[in-house]
Amino acid sequence: MIVDITNVADEIAFLENKVAKLDNDSFSKFREWFIQFDQARWDKQLEIDSNAGKLDFLINAALAEHQAEKTRNL
Numbered sequence: 001m002i003v004d005i006t007n008v009a010d011e012i013a014f015l016e017n018k019v020a021k022l023d024n025d026s027f028s029k030f031r032e033w034f035i036q037f038d039q040a041r042w043d044k045q046l047e048i049d050s051n052a053g054k055l056d057f058l059i060n061a062a063l064a065e066h067q068a069e070k071t072r073n074l
Contacts (some may be wrong), residue, residue: 065071
């Protein structure tokens with residue numbers, strides 16, 4: 001799929017303009033929705049990356065530190 005950068009930039013500018021024109025109550029509702037939306041996307045990507053093994057290096061590093069007795073009990 002080819003993405004037309006001009007159209008993407010225009011779409012972003014359009015959305016920025018719309019958000020800037022929101023009254024305080026609408027902006028507050030939008031912000032809360034967007035925070036939830038952003039967190040859900042982050043969680044989904046983290047799950048995808050984890051299932052694909054992309055985060056295994058973090059597990060391996062933590063296990064290596066633990067085995068080298070560089071960790072402590074909480």
